[in-house]
Amino acid sequence: MGHRHYSIKMQDIPRMNSRLLSVSLSKDEKDWQSVFHTHHFTEIxxxxxxxxxxxxxxxxxxxxxxDLIIIPPYLEHTEQSIPGMPLEYYVIGIDGIAFQTENNAASAQIFCNFDNRMLIADLFAQMYYEVKTEREGSDLICQHLLEILILRIMRSRHIIPVPITSVRMTKECAQIKEYLDTNYAEHITLETLTSLTHMNKYYMAHSFTKFTGMSPIQYLNRRRLETACQLLRDTDYSVSDISSQTGFSSQSYFTQIFRKFYGITPIKYRQIHTKK
Incomplete structure (x- = not known):
């Protein structure tokens, strides 16, 4: 009779103050519009x-x-399938923690690929099953499965969980970002944003820059330019109409900002991106 016996070494394992918020299973069936978006929580x-x-x-x-991708809070992202090879994927939302590499203090997206991917896939499948069936003890089972998944990710890629409070965007900054994303075509000044949040103008600008890496006005101009690029590629609107629709005060200012950011004029951009 063969026999193998292994003792468990008792270790003080720090608790991970993570909480599973959601589990989803999706497949790209050509009806999914891929748009940039953010979340206030970590996604895996x-x-x-x-x-x-x-x-x-x-x-x-x-x-x-x-492949497994970890997306920290407030990082804009989206996914796209290659034609003929539609993506099917699990996504879980986690509150309480973000992740960072051991040699990098800044939170960032992290990519992993596992040798035993079926083991990882099974953890997601079990969480999905428990959430979908809502049976007795499902919440607790999901929480334990989440902790197992996190430990396996940490073991594979030498990353460490950090409290989400260290990367959380303030409520006011999130409000400003959402307002800019929605109302970029309107006339917006720092005074507009301070009246929205009731924050001191300079403190508001400093806080927003800290969490996004750019000032509110820089972020606003980038948001306008991204929409302008889409209109230049996909419509035959004039440059003047596009500058007006995206909130720029004049066509000349629009052209100036566009050239500074992309290195070419809007007209040249259209010519490049509409070639057959």
């Missing part, structure tokens, strides 16, 4: 099948079956 995205790209504002990463 696991590719079950397919190939595509994971997009951030200034970065694109190819993704495939078995």
């Amino acid at each position: 995205f696991f590719v079950l099948n397919g190939k595509g790209n994971f997009l951030f504002r200034n970065d694109i990463h190819p993704i495939k079956t078995g």
